[in-house]
Amino acid sequence: MATVHESPVPHLTTASMGPPHEVERRILDNQAKIECWFRGQWRKTPAPFYTSVDLRNAGFKIAPVDTNLFPAGFNNLNPDFEPLSIQAIQLAVEHLDRTVDRILIVPENHTRNRFYLENVATLRGLIESAGFAVRLGSLLPDLTQPTAVKLDSGRELLLEPVQRTGRRLHVGDFDPDLVLLNNDLSGGVPAVLEDLEQMVRPSPRLGWSTRLKSVHFSFYQQVAREFAELLGIDPWLIDPMFRNCGAIDFMKREGQSCLEMNIESLLTAIRKKYDEYGIEGEPYVMVKADAGTYGMGVMSIRSAKEMLELNRKQRTSMSTAKEGQKITKVIIQEGVYTHETWGPQSNVAEPVVYLIDQNVVGGFYRVHSARSSSENLNAPGMRFEPLAFDDCCIAPDKDQSPEAHPNRFYAYGVIARLAGLAAARESASVS
């Protein structure tokens, strides 16, 4: 805990952008009511094991733009808050209502992505500190024997090939009680994970081969409506509008009319809201693969015309997601400006909040040097600097103004939990 930080909290520039801090203020004023509401919600629908939520803060609006059920990036969190994660992991396991002592983490197959592997090392460390035996079971087909990987941090990971005996997954003689997926199964659910006797969390059915962003955001829309009613605010202040198209082929230019129509209708709806709140700035939408992650197949669009005029290279980039999956379904999501900037260059900063079970355990900012406030910061080839939150997001301070750091972070934690609750309902709907 003996670290010194130089106020590493991004600056929020909200001049001329509608009613600022309204969301933070309402959240701060209703804290006990909000927590009471969440308690009731988690009783009805248990939270996913873990979640990370990409947020955008436009000053007049704070909204989630992506919710990851197989979160990476634990290595980007502030080590000062690790105890919070450790305690939350213990609770998450308690909520499984089974005796769990041994946990097998199934990581992504990115053996060369050292950032990702640092995440796995941190996650393993947290779960070990929480008092569980942990091993890493890799799905990599080429991995035929236990393989040690030395990380830049000096830590070492032992990746072991998963084995299956009957309906049990194991690595060597380590027979886990819980299989924890940190792999989003973009390539589909491998046979080895089907019909296991052991508990697998999150459910493989929530992998990106089946999960759709548009389904998640439908659940989110409903959650946002209920929450907005609780607070007496316009749900739009916390909810990004969206449309979706189901049969797109970017290369063959199929499904163009659906795209065109939805982009126009969404831009019109956003424009109407901007007018209502007197917000300056040009509406835009994000077009993303409906199934997918890692910011592949994502673009920022300001008019349907722009969509029609994509060149071949752009269309190629939009047509393929992670692990070569072809994109045929897209979500067109309201673009939410990022009005947080950091450092002397005023680099754009996008918050990512982490939940373990129903608890917020911290987060970090993606700080990007070369991108504008309306671009996607989680994009292919994206280079960002992680900036760990200097706040735990769970301790608001009523003696300070709504925009003060502890209160801004508390608001982030609340919005992230709304996305977590949407994910909980989504999870319940597939199981």
Add this chain to the structure above:
Amino acid sequence: MATVHESPVPHLTTASMGPPHEVERRILDNQAKIECWFRGQWRKTPAPFYTSVDLRNAGFKIAPVDTNLFPAGFNNLNPDFEPLSIQAIQLAVEHLDRTVDRILIVPENHTRNRFYLENVATLRGLIESAGFAVRLGSLLPDLTQPTAVKLDSGRELLLEPVQRTGRRLHVGDFDPDLVLLNNDLSGGVPAVLEDLEQMVRPSPRLGWSTRLKSVHFSFYQQVAREFAELLGIDPWLIDPMFRNCGAIDFMKREGQSCLEMNIESLLTAIRKKYDEYGIEGEPYVMVKADAGTYGMGVMSIRSAKEMLELNRKQRTSMSTAKEGQKITKVIIQEGVYTHETWGPQSNVAEPVVYLIDQNVVGGFYRVHSARSSSENLNAPGMRFEPLAFDDCCIAPDKDQSPEAHPNRFYAYGVIARLAGLAAARESASVS
């Protein structure tokens, strides 16, 4: 989190004092096993709402010497770990398995003890941050209307007289779902708390008018045996031996033979253990009120003769506990040397660990400038400097030696949880 600490961890002097760090080493080596064991134990016996545990570390031995079910001193904890307390409070309430949104804290009647009132303010703040509405219901007979108290920290407390309507306790129109006692009921259970419809935690039957330290330490002895078996160690390394006498009158010199016999037998037992482990230093025992707290009626004794030769003043001081309760029952407990010292004067430092539900949330040291390593640091008129733990006690580091700070604090957290588990069994036995 932007605080700078100058390594505020007391120094442990263990030269010539038997096998040092054996307990820490065994605990560190068996971390997953220990956590697994605790998980099973908490499933069987839910933890008290909150607990503070006074520990003593003699190098060769780490043992609890007092377990408080109505802990004060939350203001002495490191603010950096408040998030951990907030999360733990949420879990504690979840474990009550009832809808709880409003909590009434019933504090001690110490309206002039500003340190105690700071504790109440901190506790209230933590529970509010956890998302509950909180009010303070005082049992003070003189308090007839809501009274604001301004604290040195600048905070303000509103003490309100408790009222009872039917079987419900309330303050004004605030009808709580949970009554949280921060009052150890040394003077007996007031009628206003009897047979309430609302949940009262901890149970008033655990107040010091009925609770006995010797009963607690009987439960602890059993817990220590089970835990020692798990680790393959001598239970004595974590358990202070004790005897008790039931019908003492210090003023009338009644019950002297029981005291004499037990003091001698305990000193002999300690000497045997010291010989077994080659421990230098003179055995001593603590004679304490069996029912009572706040270090009243406590003395350190090196021989039965010393007990017989008490002067009138000493006998008077031993005969009365908090709120004028007469001491008729005593516990004679093995004295455990404190071998932790702090600062240039090598002041004696005694750790106090805090639990909320089953979670360790931090602790502090009582640092005393004028006392020796065998005296009680929680004694009448005692002046101590609180030194907040610089560690959360839940994140051991296997890459460091067993005596490294995170591991020493983790061991403290484990021993404190053993005392918490004993308190849990004790609570179950009265309810």
